[in-house]
Structure formats: C-alpha cells, structure tokens
Amino acid sequence: MPGIxxxxxxxxxxxxxxxxxxxxxxxxxxxxxxVKVYEQAKSFREIGAGIAFTxxxxxxxxxxxxxxxxxxxxxxxxxxxxxxxxxNDYLRWIDGYNKRRKDDPSYEEMLYKLSAGYRGFEGTRxxxxxxxxxxxxxxxxxxxxxxxxxxxxxxPNGRLQLNFADGTSAEADxxxxxDGIKSRVRQLMLGKDNPASYPHYTHKVAxxxxxxxxxxxxxxxxYKATNQHNHIGPNAYLIHYPVANHTMINATGFxxxxxxxxxxxxxxxxxxxxxxxNAFADxxxxxxxxxxxxxxxxxxxxxxxxxxYPAPYFNKGNFCLAGDAAHASSPHHGAGACVxxxxxxxxxxxxxxxxxxxxxxxxxxxxxxxxxxCTAFEVFDSVRRTRGQWIVNSSRRLCDLVxxxxxxxxSKWIKAATCFEEIRDRSFKIxxxxxxxxxxxxxxxxxxxxxxxxxxxxxxx
Amino acid sequence: MPGIxxxxxxxxxxxxxxxxxxxxxxxxxxxxxxVKVYEQAKSFREIGAGIAFTxxxxxxxxxxxxxxxxxxxxxxxxxxxxxxxxxNDYLRWIDGYNKRRKDDPSYEEMLYKLSAGYRGFEGTRxxxxxxxxxxxxxxxxxxxxxxxxxxxxxxPNGRLQLNFADGTSAEADxxxxxDGIKSRVRQLMLGKDNPASYPHYTHKVAxxxxxxxxxxxxxxxxYKATNQHNHIGPNAYLIHYPVANHTMINATGFxxxxxxxxxxxxxxxxxxxxxxxNAFADxxxxxxxxxxxxxxxxxxxxxxxxxxYPAPYFNKGNFCLAGDAAHASSPHHGAGACVxxxxxxxxxxxxxxxxxxxxxxxxxxxxxxxxxxCTAFEVFDSVRRTRGQWIVNSSRRLCDLVxxxxxxxxSKWIKAATCFEEIRDRSFKIxxxxxxxxxxxxxxxxxxxxxxxxxxxxxxx
Numbered sequence: 001m002p003g004i005x006x007x008x009x010x011x012x013x014x015x016x017x018x019x020x021x022x023x024x025x026x027x028x029x030x031x032x033x034x035v036k037v038y039e040q041a042k043s044f045r046e047i048g049a050g051i052a053f054t055x056x057x058x059x060x061x062x063x064x065x066x067x068x069x070x071x072x073x074x075x076x077x078x079x080x081x082x083x084x085x086x087x088n089d090y091l092r093w094i095d096g097y098n099k100r101r102k103d104d105p106s107y108e109e110m111l112y113k114l115s116a117g118y119r120g121f122e123g124t125r126x127x128x129x130x131x132x133x134x135x136x137x138x139x140x141x142x143x144x145x146x147x148x149x150x151x152x153x154x155x156p157n158g159r160l161q162l163n164f165a166d167g168t169s170a171e172a173d174x175x176x177x178x179d180g181i182k183s184r185v186r187q188l189m190l191g192k193d194n195p196a197s198y199p200h201y202t203h204k205v206a207x208x209x210x211x212x213x214x215x216x217x218x219x220x221x222x223y224k225a226t227n228q229h230n231h232i233g234p235n236a237y238l239i240h241y242p243v244a245n246h247t248m249i250n251a252t253g254f255x256x257x258x259x260x261x262x263x264x265x266x267x268x269x270x271x272x273x274x275x276x277x278n279a280f281a282d283x284x285x286x287x288x289x290x291x292x293x294x295x296x297x298x299x300x301x302x303x304x305x306x307x308x309y310p311a312p313y314f315n316k317g318n319f320c321l322a323g324d325a326a327h328a329s330s331p332h333h334g335a336g337a338c339v340x341x342x343x344x345x346x347x348x349x350x351x352x353x354x355x356x357x358x359x360x361x362x363x364x365x366x367x368x369x370x371x372x373x374c375t376a377f378e379v380f381d382s383v384r385r386t387r388g389q390w391i392v393n394s395s396r397r398l399c400d401l402v403x404x405x406x407x408x409x410x411s412k413w414i415k416a417a418t419c420f421e422e423i424r425d426r427s428f429k430i431x432x433x434x435x436x437x438x439x440x441x442x443x444x445x446x447x448x449x450x451x452x453x454x455x456x457x458x459x460x461x
Numbered sequence: 462m463p464g465i466x467x468x469x470x471x472x473x474x475x476x477x478x479x480x481x482x483x484x485x486x487x488x489x490x491x492x493x494x495x496v497k498v499y500e501q502a503k504s505f506r507e508i509g510a511g512i513a514f515t516x517x518x519x520x521x522x523x524x525x526x527x528x529x530x531x532x533x534x535x536x537x538x539x540x541x542x543x544x545x546x547x548x549n550d551y552l553r554w555i556d557g558y559n560k561r562r563k564d565d566p567s568y569e570e571m572l573y574k575l576s577a578g579y580r581g582f583e584g585t586r587x588x589x590x591x592x593x594x595x596x597x598x599x600x601x602x603x604x605x606x607x608x609x610x611x612x613x614x615x616x617p618n619g620r621l622q623l624n625f626a627d628g629t630s631a632e633a634d635x636x637x638x639x640d641g642i643k644s645r646v647r648q649l650m651l652g653k654d655n656p657a658s659y660p661h662y663t664h665k666v667a668x669x670x671x672x673x674x675x676x677x678x679x680x681x682x683x684y685k686a687t688n689q690h691n692h693i694g695p696n697a698y699l700i701h702y703p704v705a706n707h708t709m710i711n712a713t714g715f716x717x718x719x720x721x722x723x724x725x726x727x728x729x730x731x732x733x734x735x736x737x738x739n740a741f742a743d744x745x746x747x748x749x750x751x752x753x754x755x756x757x758x759x760x761x762x763x764x765x766x767x768x769x770y771p772a773p774y775f776n777k778g779n780f781c782l783a784g785d786a787a788h789a790s791s792p793h794h795g796a797g798a799c800v801x802x803x804x805x806x807x808x809x810x811x812x813x814x815x816x817x818x819x820x821x822x823x824x825x826x827x828x829x830x831x832x833x834x835c836t837a838f839e840v841f842d843s844v845r846r847t848r849g850q851w852i853v854n855s856s857r858r859l860c861d862l863v864x865x866x867x868x869x870x871x872s873k874w875i876k877a878a879t880c881f882e883e884i885r886d887r888s889f890k891i892x893x894x895x896x897x898x899x900x901x902x903x904x905x906x907x908x909x910x911x912x913x914x915x916x917x918x919x920x921x922x
Contacts, residue, residue: 195872312875389879411656414773418850425890 013172016179027064097233158370183325271300327388474633477640481784488525557692619831644786732761788849
C-alpha cells in the first residue's frame with residue numbers, strides 16, 4: 001500500500017494483562033496495530049472465581065477478534081440456565097425472606113424473571129478464560145513482572161517511556177491502562193491526591209463459596225440448584241448459579257455493612273460461616289439450609305468501586321483508561337467486564353483509524369502521530385465516559401433495590417416489588433447495547449475531529 | 462350492522478371530570494362507546510397553574526379523538542422553548558449553587574441539556590385546556606355536583622349503581638375512576654383501611670409564583686427568562702418557563718422538608734417569600750434575584766403521591782382506575798398527566814373492543830357483557846400497572862437526583878453530575894413511549910383472554 005512506512009505505525013502499550021487488557025491486545029493485533037502488554041504479576045492470573053458475559057459483549061469480542069470468543073468457549077464457558085425445555089437464559093429474583101408456607105417449607109415466591117434470550121449469558125472461570133486468551137496472543141507481545149512506576153514524556157512529540165519497578169523501561173506512542181480498580185495509570189493521570197485515584201468502600205461485603213451440586217439440591221431443590229437464582233430480602237441477598245459442568249454451584253451472599261473498611265489495600269480476608277448464619281438468621285429455610293453447606297471458613301470480600309469519586313475523564317494526552325481502571329463498579333449487575341469489553345472495542349476501532357490516518361499520508365511525522373492518538377483518546381472519552389460512569393451508579397442502585405429494607409415490612413411489599421421495572425430497564429441497557437451505533441459514532445467523531453485538527457494545522461485533507 | 466341491539470352496547474361511567482376523565486370521555490364518544498361523566502364540583506376546574514404534554518402524549522390524544530388536540534391548542538398551548546434559531550424543545554439543568562464568577566455574577570453553569578425534539582412539549586393553563594375540553598363533549602354527557610358516596614352491585618350480572626352525596630343515583634355497566642390523587646373509586650376498591658387508598662407526603666413542598674417577564678429578564682437575563690430552566694443544587698431546585706404568551710414566567714421552588722405534614726386533606730396553604738429566601742440564601746445571584754420578584758405571600762403546596770403505598774391493582778371486576786387515581790405521582794418529571802393520557806388511550810381501545818365483541822354476537826346478554834368488561838379491565842391492569850407504578854417511583858428518583866446533597870460538596874461535583882445519563886433514560890422512557898406497541902398488546906391480550914373466557918363458557922368463537 002503506498003505511503004506505509006514503519007514509522008507511520010503507532011505502538012500501543014497496554015498496562016495490565018487481565019481479561020480486558022488481553023482482549024484489547026488480541027483485537028489490536030487483528031487490526032494490525034502494534035501492541036505490547038505489561039503485567040505486574042509473574043504469571044497471568046485473575047482474582048475471583050466466576051465471570052459471565054452477555055451475548056452482546058460476546059458479539060463485541062467477535063468484532064475485535066473472533067479468537068477471543070474461541071478462547072472464551074475453549075475456556076469452558078456455559079450458559080447460566082439449563083432448563084431442558086427452554087433454551088433462554090434468565091435472571092430470577094425470589095423472595096428469600098417472606099411469605100413462608102407451612103405446607104411447603106421450601107417455598108420462595110418468584111418475584112421476577114427476566115429473559116436474556118438464547119445464550120444470553122455465558123459464564124466461565126476467570127482463570128480458565130485468561131489462560132485461553134494468553135494462548136491466542138504471540139508470546140513476544142506480553143511481558144510479565146513489569147510493575148509500572150511512572151511514565152515520562154520523551155521529547156516534544158509525545159513519545160512515552162514507561163519505567164518499571166525492576167529498573168527496566170519501555171517506549172510507546174500511547175499508553176492504555178487496563179490495570180483494574182487499583183490502576184496505577186489512573187493514579188499517574190489524576191495525581192496521588194485525587195480521591196478518584198483510589199477505589200472506595202461500597203459498604204457491602206460478599207462471602208463466596210462453592211457447594212457440591214448434590215448438597216445444593218438437598219437445600220434448594222433441583223430446579224433452583226441447577227438454575228441461576230437470586231434470593232432477596234432486607235439488607236442482603238444470596239445469589240447462586242451452577243458452575244464446573246454442573247458439579248457445583250457458586251454461591252455468594254452480599255451483606256450490608258454500616259462500618260468503614262480499615263484498609264483499601266487488603267480487601268479480601270477470611271470470613272466465617274457464622275457471619276452468614278447471623279445475617280440470614282430470619283430468612284427462609286432454603287437459604288439457611290444452603291448456608292449450612294458452606295465451609296466454616298470462607299473468603300470475605302469487601303466490595304470497592306469508584307461511585308463516590310468517578311474519574312473526571314478517561315483520557316489525558318496519549319494516556320487512556322479502559323475497563324475497571326476507568327470505571328470500577330460493584331458486581332451487582334454481573335456485567336462490569338462487559339462494559340470493559342465495549343471500551344476495548346471502541347479503542348480497537350480508534351487505534352485502527354489512527355493507523356489508517358497515518359498510512360494515507362506520506363508526510364507522516366511523530367508530531368502528527370501524537371496528534372492523531374490524542375484525538376482518538378478524546379473521542380474515546382466522549383463516546384465512553386458517560387456509560388462507564390453509569391454502570392458504576394447502576395450497579396450500586398441495583399443492590400439498593402434488591403436489598404430494600406421494605407422487604408421486611410409487609411405493608412411495603414407492594415412498593416418494594418415495583419422496583420423490577422427499573423431493574424429490567426437497567427439490565428436491558430447493558431444487554432441490548434447498540435455497539436454498531438457506538439462504532440459508527442466513534443468513526444464519525446474521529447474523522448470530524450481529525451479533519452479539524454488537520455485543517456487548523458494547515459495540512460491537506 | 463347485524464347483531465346490534467341497544468342492550469349489547471355498554472354504558473361506562475367516568476368518575477371525575479378532570480383532564481384525564483374528559484379526554485377519556487371524548488375518546489369513548491369518538492369510538493361509539495356510551496359514556497357519562499360524574500364530577501363532584503359544581504363547575505369544571507383544575508387545581509394548579511400550568512401543565513405540559515409531550516409530543517408523544519399529544520399523539521395519544523389524537524388517536525383517541527383529534528378534537529382533544531384541537532382543544533389543547535385552542536386552550537392556548539405553546540412550546541416551552543422559544544429560541545428563534547432552534548425549533549426544538551429542551552429541558553435544561555443549570556448549576557444554581559456553585560461555581561460563581563466574580564466577572565459575571567449572572568453566571569450559572571449549564572450542566573445538562575436534553576432535546577425533546579420539535580414541539581417536544583406544549584404547555585398550557587390547566588383551566589383553559591379543561592374549558593376547551595368541555596366544549597367538545599355534548600352537554601348531556603356530563604353531570605356536575607355529583608360527589609360519589611358508594612357503588613352497589615345490582616343483581617348477579619354486574620350492573621352497577623353509583624350513589625351520590627346529593628341522594629341521587631345512576632347506573633352503568635362499568636366504572637372508571639379518573640378522580641385523581643384522592644380518588645373515591647380507589648378507596649371503594651381497596652377499602653378504607655388500606656394505606657394505598659390515601660396519598661402520602663413526599664417530604665417536598667413547592668412554592669409557585671408568576672413573575673412578569675420584564676422582572677424575570679432583569680433577574681435572569683433574557684435567554685434564561687424566555688426559555689425553560691431548572692436551577693439545581695443541594696436539597697432544593699427552582700424551575701421556570703414562560704407562560705401567558707411570554708408576558709410572564711411560571712416559577713416553582715421545590716424544597717425538602719424532613720417533617721411530617723399535619724393534614725392530608727389540606728395540602729395547599731399560604732407560604733411566604735421569606736421561606737424561599739431562607740432556603741435559597743446560599744444560592745447563586747440569579748436565583749436570589751428572581752425570588753425577590755415573588756409576592757410576599759404565595760401558594761405553598763405539599764407534594765403527595767402514592768410511592769409508599771402503590772395501588773396493588775388498577776382493576777377489580779368492572780371497576781377500574783386511570784390517571785392519578787391509579788398512580789398519583791410527584792410532579793418532578795412534569796409528565797404525570799401524559800401517563801394518564803396513555804391510560805385513557807388503552808381504556809378507549811379496550812371499551813371499543815368490548816363493544817365489538819358484543820356487536821358480533823346476537824346472543825349477547827348482560828352476563829356476557831359483564832364478563833367482557835371484567836376481561837378488558839384485567840387487560841388494562843396487566844398492560845398499564847407496571848408503567849403507572851414506575852412513573853411514581855421515577856418522579857421521586859428524579860427529585861432525589863437533582864436535589865443531591867453532593868452538589869454542596871466540591872469533591873462530589875463529578876459524582877453528582879453523573880446523574881444525567883439516568884435522567885436522560887428516564888425522560889426518554891416517557892417521551893418515546895411505544896403507544897402503538899401498547900395498542901397492539903392491548904388488542905391481542907384482550908382477544909386472547911376473551912377467547913379463553915368464551916371457550917370455557919362453551920360459547921362459539
């Protein structure tokens with residue numbers, strides 16, 4: 001192709017080798033964008049047992065690079081519903097607290113059921129997905145044990161030098177922080193005195209456990225054990241779904257905590273079954289029975305997010321944030337990573353556009369390269385920030401709605417149950433996201449701003 | 462048409478001659494449904510100065526009866542925006558509390574602007590619209606000074622007798638309560654011990670005033686005075702828009718009130734400019750300047766709604782509730798009546814369907830008539846209840862979002878401003894309602910249930 005020279009091609013550094021970082025890397029490679037991934041750990045790893053992706057997010061993955069979807073599926077993803085007579089996935093909210101029946105102690109009223117459609121959700125183990133993702137990326141693209149210290153500008157044209165804790169450094173034209181809720185890139189971008197540089201406590205704690213399927217069926221009955229259910233009530237909820245080829249269920253209890261959390265660096269600590277027994281003491285029999293199958297000691301996880309102090313912008317010059325680094329949310333929608341995948345699709349589109357801009361012009365120089373990248377990241381911020389901040393708010397709100405204290409007051413049950421229309425709207429906003437519209441907006445907005453930049457710079461279009 | 466006999470035609474009694482009751486009556490007449498309206502007052506009147514309808518609600522009116530739209534327009538409705546260079550209507554939220562500028566004391570930052578499209582809103586005076594509505598309805602259809610005492614069943618086939626406070630009575634096959642937030646029909650339906658039979662205090666009070674345009678321009682500047690603006694800040698907001706052919710603005714301040722309201726029968730009382738001066742003492746100069754043009758004594762209005770105790774159902778046999786009687790909301794969306802108009806369109810569709818059912822069959826009898834009406838009202842409840850309850854919740858939520866205490870804390874401004882994506886979604890859910898889809902669902906659901914009823918009754922379809 002005329003006009004292609006080595007120096008017209010941009011080099012992107014992704015900080016963080018988690019699911020979003022590696023998916024983005026796979027997408028950039030597919031779109032012929034040079035990329036390197038720097039991960040601080042000595043091996044790829046993901047915290048947390050399970051993760052689910054909506055059908056919509058999987059379609060976004062497919063647009064970035066179909067190999068990502070193959071990795072997800074080879075990583076053992078399965079639909080979260082398994083009803084033989086109905087191929088659709090559902091979220092189900094059942095009354096875990098009220099309306100007991102003496103004739104049927106296992107009874108819990110179905111309050112709301114929402115279809116996510118055929119294969120609406122696919123769940124997998126995070127570590128298995130990550131392992132499969134690593135395999136689709138050439139080995140030389142990723143560097144482990146690279147904890148980012150700081151980033152310096154090299155000269156006037158925006159070339160960046162990333163300095164790592166091990167004394168080494170690397171160069172790039174653009175840095176994308178996919179380094180999660182405790183993002184170092186965000187801290188470098190916003191400054192260490194900005195509260196948005198740090199996650200904050202949501203006053204919810206989660207206790208997780210894996211329960212063997214036969215024990216789960218004993219406690220819940222076969223239908224509830226083998227399908228996703230969310231037992232809701234005042235100030236808490238207990239959610240579970242089958243994992244590991246239906247040999248176990250993954251169950252998580254979310255409790256409200258009025259206290260402060262002592263240390264934002266240690267957000268996981270041992271918890272005790274007794275805490276759950278106390279919190280759910282007044283709940284229905286199936287909930288209490290399930291908890292009896294939890295181990296006596298289990299993982300207690302303090303939920304942090306960026307609700308109180310959202311990042312005021314997702315870009316600064318040739319720095320950019322994506323996924324949890326930009327908008328770490330609580331997990332109550334079960335869709336934080338899906339919004340991160342949308343971010344990655346947007347960035348993939350933009351970096352590919354930047355390459356095209358530079359390829360089409362023989363006179364490309366590093367100043368022009370930097371201007372194009374900065375414009376692209378501005379477009380990313382304008383297209384993605386509102387939605388990223390929204391998912392943080394909406395996850396919090398979802399928890400408030402399902403944990404309404406009103407569930408404990410019979411005179412307020414009707415009021416409490418009016419929440420489901422809002423839950424539906426919020427879920428649909430995630431599940432039915434118009435990513436095609438996003439891509440169109442991204443391309444158009446980039447072209448518009450790029451032509452202005454070029455025009456003001458005197459360059460020919 | 463074969464099969465039409467006088468007794469196949471249903472007679473509908475509408476209790477309440479407000480905007481929803483009269484619009485519904487006009488719609489039923491247009492669809493050849495016999496109707497009478499019973500209004501307790503000795504003349505038609507509406508409380509409250511202004512009311513606005515979305516373009517969407519006006520299209521619903523048009524489907525019921527185009528004369529309703531003519532009445533609205535002959536009643537002097539005008540778009541709420543008047544920018545000569547832009548034909549669209551907007552809602553605007555501006556910062557009434559923070560970010561003062563010494564060089565420009567009139568400065569208030571535009572936080573968010575949302576287009577409702579061309580003629581997106583049309584505002585009018587309630588009394589003028591009502592007066593015009595009365596003119597499109599034959600005089601013999603409406604009876605004034607009919608305060609409903611109770612309703613009795615006459616015999617086994619559902620014929621109803623409405624007994625009024627003046628000792629008179631009337632008969633009908635169906636009763637639709639359009640009698641507002643303090644609905645007597647709702648009370649008869651739910652029972653006097655049910656808290657949902659009564660409105661409850663939202664802990665917000667509103668102070669309204671009309672300010673001459675020249676004074677408004679003096680305080681706000683020409684642009685703000687001549688276009689809708691909502692000045693927002695911690696625990697209060699002040700909204701205004703031009704009325705009366707731009708000779709005045711209608712301004713309303715909404716304040717939070719932690720106390721209980723003493724008497725739900727007296728929700729309007731005299732208020733004092735001094736109350737507003739105190740509440741807005743720390744606000745920006747334009748807000749304080751505008752308040753100085755309020756009269757010293759003005760109307761203080763306690764905002765009540767059905768949020769705490771929603772009606773558990775909108776129908777019971779051949780009784781039904783529509784508009785505020787079913788889902789009285791606070792006024793923060795400015796769209797409560799629009800949802801009432803949607804109710805009326807649904808009922809209009811259903812009553813017309815019932816007539817068709819009865820017309821198509823020579824063997825119609827009063828038992829069959831009653832069954833068809835009951836089925837129709839069940840369909841109304843299933844199609845409309847979720848949305849009716851949602852508007853109540855959403856209006857409350859909107860107020861909470863714009864009155865966030867976070868506006869007063871500079872470190873929380875960014876968090877506070879993330880609310881607008883949710884405000885947009887909620888507004889669009891009202892403005893872009895798929896009423897065609899609603900009509901389709903209504904017709905299909907009625908046909909489905911009616912065929913089951915007929916089937917189980919042994920009748921031929």
